[in-house]
Amino acid sequence: MSRPVLYIAITNHGFGHAVRAASVAAAIQQMNPEILLVLVTTAPRWLLESYIPGDFIVRPRAFDVGVVQSDSLTMDKETTLKELKQIRDRQRSIIATEVSFIHLNKVNLILADIPPLAAPIAKAAGIPCWMMSNFGWDFIYRPWGGEFIEMADWIGECFSQCDRLFRLPFHEAMSAFPNITDVGLTGGSPRYNEDEIRGIWGLTAPQEKIVLLTFGGLGLAQIPYSNLQKFSDWQFITFDQQAPDFPNLIKVSGQPSKTSSFPHLSLSPSQSLSIRPVDFMPLCGRVISKPGYSTFAEALRVGVPIVSVTREEFAESPLLLEGIADRAYHQIISPADFFEGSWEFLQQPLQPPRLNASIPKDGTEVIAGAVVDYLQNC
Known part of the structure; x- marks a missing residue:
């Protein structure tokens, strides 16, 4: 058969x-x-x-x-x-x-x-x-x-x-x-032990001061990484291999081989050793992203707050931003705040979700x- x-x-x-x-x-x-x-x-x-x-x-x-x-x-x-x-x-x-x-x-x-x-x-x-x-x-x-x-x-x-x-x-x-x-909601789930991830990547900051920067497969030009130097007691995680080398910026490759990368992680023999943004989310106090269903959905499934830059002329964006405003602890920031500001939003309190009902995951x-x-x- x-x-x-x-x-x-x-x-x-x-x-x-x-x-x-x-x-x-x-x-x-x-x-x-x-x-x-x-x-x-x-x-x-x-x-x-x-x-x-x-x-x-x-x-x-x-x-x-x-x-x-x-x-x-x-x-x-x-x-x-x-x-x-x-x-x-x-x-x-x-x-x-x-x-x-x-x-x-x-x-x-x-x-x-x-x-x-x-x-x-x-x-x-x-x-x-x-x-x-x-x-x-x-x-x-x-x-x-x-x-x-x-x-x-x-x-x-x-x-x-x-x-x-x-x-x-x-x-x-x-x-x-x-x-x-x-x-x-659809998406992947974290698959590694949080203490192992913390140890391997040297994540020593408290959770509320660990930030994942993720902008999808296309990335984002001209991220103002210089702002990170103003937050020396925070730690930031990026999958952008072109990012500068700062002491508080951890650069992660999303495509390691099955034999070369993280020998101490608890994996079955059949699992790939690729590390994905969702694997870091449980350790983070917030995720900074652009409007994107998969990032938002995985963050909501994990329960990590979302900070999103707005996106003009893309009809899906208002639906996504309304969704996180209703369902997640969040901040919605303008491109000017992100690209030209000094990231004071990190010091401001997150907005609570507008709805009390949970969303199916x-x-x-x-x-x-x-x-x-x-x-x-x-």
Whole structure:
């Protein structure tokens, strides 16, 4: 009897979509190791391996654009539109190629986050397409007007062919989808002993004075690291290898090999030694970031306060910022406060969440369970 095959299509934008899709893939693998995972993505393999401990196949393909950016806040709309048109013009060829791959490899189900073409691919292949997200790319593009409206209409038509959407928290209406299931927060969980992490990285400051700086896979140009020198009794953690060498700034590589890095961490032989932002979160008094679902979701799952810079002209950002204002201890700061100020916000009290009700944190497990149930019975 052949193994069930799951085709996971991940949007070609940053690291956040890859992180949340990989966290679901890891849960699927844990629930049923017989399911063969095929990750269809341009995300680097080391990032996927940092979430998925077992074997999987990577098919390097890009079915969408997301937003072309030079860093986590700077968007290039002109190039985004040009690349979007190229994908739309090539859609028949893309679909035909993927249908051949799906039939050859006996794929049973597509799970997508959230390239629009995944749904037409599945329909042409005669298998279901399930998606997971808190927004669709039509929602991002439509406010930009002009030719982006035509692109948004095309994307909405693709989404209308999706069989089931798992709608994540902090979402837009996603009304193009005919069948919506609301779920809780997705993301990875810390997997190392906190005392080990403290010892290995020399984290000696009290928790309230340990800060994680994380701005997604694209990073952020011109972070004013010089401000850190004003907080000599604090410790800051960054994954930015271009950051300066300051005594209170710890630079972490997110992509160590399985043999070279942290021999004293409590790992099973099958686990990668990659260290992820979420692994540091339990030790931190706050996370400083830009609006991004995966960072916010993992911080909320862990319970660490969030400091976010605002982001203009990206329709998802207000939803995310409203979400952390409702659900997390937080600070929301302007780009001027972050880039040009002296970071006095670190000395100010965090704002409490506006809502008392807790937010469900089981989205990863709920989506994975539904996929496993389907593949075991198809």
